[in-house]
Each structure stands twice: as C-alpha cells, then as structure tokens.
Amino acid sequence: MSAPAHREQPSLSGQVALVTGAGRGIGRAIALRLARADIALVLAARTESQLTETARLARQLGVQALPLPTDLTQDDQTKALVTTALERFGHLDIVVNNAGGGPPRTPVIKARPTDWDATLRTNLWATMLVSKLVLPAMLAQGRGTIINICSQAGLTGRAGEAAYAAAKFGVRGFSQALLEEVREKGITVSTIYPGYVDTAMIPHNKRLQRHKMLSPDDVAEAVYQVVGSPPRCCPVELVLQPQHDPLRA
Numbered sequence: 001m002s003a004p005a006h007r008e009q010p011s012l013s014g015q016v017a018l019v020t021g022a023g024r025g026i027g028r029a030i031a032l033r034l035a036r037a038d039i040a041l042v043l044a045a046r047t048e049s050q051l052t053e054t055a056r057l058a059r060q061l062g063v064q065a066l067p068l069p070t071d072l073t074q075d076d077q078t079k080a081l082v083t084t085a086l087e088r089f090g091h092l093d094i095v096v097n098n099a100g101g102g103p104p105r106t107p108v109i110k111a112r113p114t115d116w117d118a119t120l121r122t123n124l125w126a127t128m129l130v131s132k133l134v135l136p137a138m139l140a141q142g143r144g145t146i147i148n149i150c151s152q153a154g155l156t157g158r159a160g161e162a163a164y165a166a167a168k169f170g171v172r173g174f175s176q177a178l179l180e181e182v183r184e185k186g187i188t189v190s191t192i193y194p195g196y197v198d199t200a201m202i203p204h205n206k207r208l209q210r211h212k213m214l215s216p217d218d219v220a221e222a223v224y225q226v227v228g229s230p231p232r233c234c235p236v237e238l239v240l241q242p243q244h245d246p247l248r249a
C-alpha cells in the first residue's frame with residue numbers, strides 16, 4: 001500500500017507569525033524565538049511601549065516586526081489587527097494566541113462578574129475570534145499553524161481561579177473542535193499547557209520557589225518545536241511541567 005502524499009515542509013524563513021500578548025513575558029519570548037527562525041512578526045498587546053521594545057529586539061535579529069497596539073477584549077480592534085496584518089504582509093502562516101491572564105485569586109462568592117468578563121474575553125473569546133479571522137487566509141493558502149497558549153488551569157480547576165479555569169478549559173475544547181474542522185485542509189491547531197512560568201503574571205509569594213518555575217524561553221522553545229514539526233505530524237497537546245515542583249520545599 002502506498003503512503004499518502006504529504007505536503008513538503010515549507011521553509012520557516014519568510015513565514016509571518018501573529019503573536020498576541022507579545023509585549024512581555026511568554027509572548028515576547030515566543031516572538032523572539034520565531035524571529036531567530038527568520039519568521040516575520042505581527043505583535044499585539046495593549047501597552048505600546050512594551051510592544052515597541054519587542055519589535056526592536058526582533059528587528060535586531062534581522063526580521064520585520066510590526067507592533068500593533070490592540071485591546072483584544074474589543075472585537076473591532078481584534079478585527080483591525082488581523083486586517084492590517086494581512087494588508088501589510090499578504091499572508092499569515094502562524095498564529096500564537098498567547099494574550100491572557102486573570103485577576104488575583106478570588107473565590108467565586110467574592111468574585112466580580114466584570115473580572116470574569118475580562119478573563120473570559122482575553123483568554124477564550126480573543127483566541128476564538130483571532131482564530132476565526134485568520135482562517136479564510138489560511139484556508140486559501142492551504143496551510144497554517146494555530147498555537148493556543150493554555151495553562152494547566154485548563155486541565156484541572158483550582159480554588160480561587162474559577163473564571164481563569166473556565167476560560168482555559170474553553171480554550172482546550174475550542175482547539176480540539178477547530179482541529180477536527182481544519183485538519184484535512186492543511187491547518188494544524190496545537191495547544192500548550194505550561195505549569196508555573198516566571199513572569200509578571202505570577203505574583204511573588206513565599207511558598208513559590210521561582211528558580212524552579214519554567215522560563216518564558218521554555219514555552220517559546222515548545223512553540224518553535226510545533227512550527228518546525230514535519231507536515232505529516234500535528235503536535236496536538238503539549239503539557240510542560242517544571243522538572244521540580246516550585247511549591248515543594
């Protein structure tokens with residue numbers, strides 16, 4: 001029996017990636033890892049100064065980088081982001097839905113629904129809307145890579161993180177369903193579940209040993225592995241645990 005035909009592995013050089021939440025932390029590390037692979041960048045987050053700095057660092061690595069300040073809780077801004085990216089580059093090959101975070105740990109009984117709204121919009125809704133908006137271009141070119149940065153909070157609910165867990169569980173379900181819709185059309189959908197990562201999102205806390213946490217570069221390397229995977233293979237889910245538990249003395 002002959003093997004099914006597979007598309008050639010396209011060169012990463014010359015591809016264009018949209019990275020959300022690229023101003024700092026994991027998103028900046030992802031952007032710079034992709035820049036080192038000669039991938040041009042569209043960078044989104046709200047804080048312009050942080051985005052501009054990520055773009056400057058990326059350009060130092062020799063790639064084009066377009067910072068587009070965007071509040072991904074605002075659908076009109078999200079639509080403008082994708083439209084501008086496609087107008088500027090003509091194609092989008094990789095999308096990393098990374099923007100996210102949540103309010104300080106709060107039990108449901110005390111939580112503010114406005115915080116739930118922001119958490120669901122940033123982590124889940126924006127992931128869904130950006131993915132939907134890039135699909136026509138990816139389907140037209142017959143290939144594309146969508147990578148969703150989830151969390152271990154998307155696998156196990158923990159007290160004080162109900163809305164964040166709801167959003168990240170949602171990301172998992174959305175990603176699985178989307179993959180089933182597009183897998184025969186050359187598009188991959190991968191979800192990464194990091195444990196604790198040493199970024200500004202994680203407040204300092206005496207119980208947490210930060211040197212044991214993952215670094216943003218660890219997550220960026222996983223993203224790079226996904227984009228470099230052979231075309232016959234879709235890395236569907238990657239769970240990244242720190243080798244040593246940051247909460248264990």
Ligand SMILES: NC(=O)c1ccc[n+]([C@@H]2O[C@H](COP(=O)([O-])OP(=O)(O)OC[C@H]3O[C@@H](n4cnc5c(N)ncnc54)[C@H](OP(=O)(O)O)[C@@H]3O)[C@@H](O)[C@H]2O)c1
Nearest residue numbers: 021023025026045046047071072099100151196197199201
């Ligand atoms: N750190 C961890 O331990 C950890 C573990 C697992 C998963 N994650 C996930 O990894 C992702 C990145 O987290 P991080 O640790 O790098 O956090 P971070 O350092 O706080 O960075 C979050 C990024 O998202 C952007 N962002 C937040 N709200 C936004 C909005 N409404 N519109 C556009 N951009 C927005 C932020 O920029 P602005 O505030 O300027 O908009 C920033 O660039 C998140 O999805 C998070 O849930 C983190």
